[in-house]
Amino acid sequence: MATRRKKGIQAALPIVYGNETSKLPDDAPELQLGHTHQWTVYVRGPNGADIAHYVRKVVFRLHESFTNAVRTIEAPPFEVTETGWGEFEIVIAVHLHDFPERPIKLTHMLRLFPPEDQAVIDDPSRPDLLVMERYDEIVLNEPTEAFYDQFLQNISKTYPMTGPVWNRGAEVTEAEMLDRANIEVLRQMEELRRRIMEKDQGLARVKAELAAGAAMQGVLGDSAGRL
C-alpha cells in the first residue's frame, strides 16, 4: 500500500500562534466607530519558518460582532488583521494538507492590553507593539512514508531555531530548569520517605506497648470498672 506508516517515528511540527496589536493612530477613521486598536491574529512557523508546505488552510473564528466572523485563509501568511476595541477568544482550526478531516484546534485569547500577571518584554524598535504569542507543536505519530519524506526534505524550512525568542537555547534552558526542579522534588520525596519509615516503626512500638498494657488490664479487671 502506498500509505505505509513509519513505525516508531514521531514527527513534530512547531508553530507559534497569537496576536500582535497596536493602538490606532489619532487620525484613523476607525476611531469614529469606537475602535481603539488594530490587531492581527496569526499562525506562523517559529522565527518566520514556512509552514505552508504542510498547512493547507487556517480558519479563524472571530467574535460574532464581526462581519463574516469565520475567516478562512488558504495561503500564507495565515493571519487576520482587524480593528476593534474588545478582547475575546478566537478559535483557530489548522488544516494540514494530508489530513483534511482532522484539523488541529487552537484557542487564543485576543489581547489588546498587556495582562498584569505576565512580564512584558519591550522591543525598542516597535514601542507600541504588543505581542502575545504561544509556542506549540503539531505532533504526528507514525506518519505515512510520503509525508515523512516530504517532512525530511523541508526540515531546514521547519526548524530555523535561531530566532530571538524561540530557539534551541531557550529550549535547553527550560529543560535544565525542569530537571533541577525534578531532582529537588525527588530529594524531598526521599527525605519524607525516610521520615515516614521512622515514624512508622515508632508507631508500631507504641502500639505494641498499648496492646500489652490493655491485655494485662483485661485479665485483671481495671479497678475503675472498665472492661
Next chain:
Amino acid sequence: MNGVHDMLAPDPNSAGSDAQPPAPPPSSESSNGKRRKAERDLQQELGVSSEVLHLMGDIPPPILVTSRPALKPQIRHSRAMKWEWRPFTSSARTDGLALRHWANASENDDDYRFSSFNKQVDVVQYTDDEYERGLGRPDWTREETDQLMALCRQFDLRFPVIYDRWENVPSQPVKDIEDLKERYVEVSRNVLSMRNPLPDPSQKAALASLQFDKFKERERKRHLDLLFSRTQEEVDEEARLHAELLQHEERHAKLAKDRQEVISRFYKGLDPQEFANYNTKRRMIREASMNQAPTIIEGVTVTTEKLTPGLFLRSSKLSSVKPAMQAKYLAVIQELGIRPTDRPRMGTGAVSQRFEELKANVLQLLELRKMADKIETDLRVHSHKRDLMVAGGVAADAKRAAESPAVERDRKRVRR
C-alpha cells in the same frame, strides 16, 4: 299498537303462518304419578325433607359427604373386672415401705411402674483410704467434704440448692458457690484418676472434662452482672463507641494499605543511576543518539514504544491536575523556581516530557507529605494514649493495694 297487545297476549289469529298457538304449559297431570314416586325415592335416599328437594330440583348433588364422629373405641367386656387392694414395693424406695393401692387382679406383682424414673446422678463415693491418699486439702475438712458430697448426691448437683443448704463451719474459711463447685470437681477427678491410673482415650476425654476454673467463673458472673445492670444510656453509648471503633479500624486498614502501596511504588524509582541521568545536555544527546537513524533529525523522535498513529497538538496531551490539588501543586512549583503555569513555555517534546515528569513527581510529593502528617498525628495520639495508660496503671496498682488482701493475692498470683 297492535304490537304491544301481540306481545302481551299473542293472538292466534294474527297474520303470518309463523304464528303458532302458544304451546300448552307442561302440565303435570299426565306424568304426575311417576314424578311423585321418583321424588319419594330420592327423598328417602338422601334423607331430606320435601321442601329441600324442591329447592334442589330433581338432580341429586354430585357428592354427598357425611362425617363420621371419631368416637372412643367402645371396649365391651363380657364380664366385669376384678380389682383388689394390694400392697406393693418400689425399688426406688430405700426403706422398704410397702404402701397399698388398687390394682387389677390380672396385673403382675413386679416392681412399681414408676420406679424406673428415679434417676440418680453418679456422685463418686470415696473410701477413707482414698481420702487419706489424695483428697485432702488445707481449707476443706473431711466432714465438710463429706457433707458436700452428700448434698451433691441428694440434690443431683444442683449447686444453687446445694449452696443454699450449705452450712459453713466456723473454724474454716467461708465457702461460696464457686468454691463448692471447685471442690466437687476436684474430688471427682482425683478419685477417678486414683482408681484408674491408665485411662484409655475415651476415659481420658471424660476426665479432661472435669475442669472448673473458679476465677474465670467468678469473672464471668461479674461481667454478666455488669452487663445486666447497664442503664439504657450506657447501652447506647457502647453501641455508638463500637460503631466508631469499626469505622476507625476501616480507615486505619485503608490507610495502611495506601501507605504500603505508595511505599512499594516509590521504591522502584530510587535508582541512583536515575540521578545521574539528570544532566540535561548529556541526556538530550543520549536521547537523540538513541535514534536508529544515522543523523540526528530535529523534531523527530524515534521510539520503540507503541505509538498510536494520529495527529494531535502537543499541549493538548498534557495531563491535568485536579482542581483541589491545583493550588498546592502551583505553590510547590513556584517554590522550585518554575513559573506556575499549566503548560511549559516552549513546549517541545523534550521540555514537555520533563514537564509531565515534574508534575507527576510533585503530586507524589504532596501525597507523601499528607501521609507523613497523618502518621505523625497517629504517633502523637497513640503516644498520648500510652502515657495516659502508664499513668493510670500506676494509680490502679496503688488503688488495688487498698482492696481486700485475698483478692489482691489472687491477682498477684495470676499476674506472675
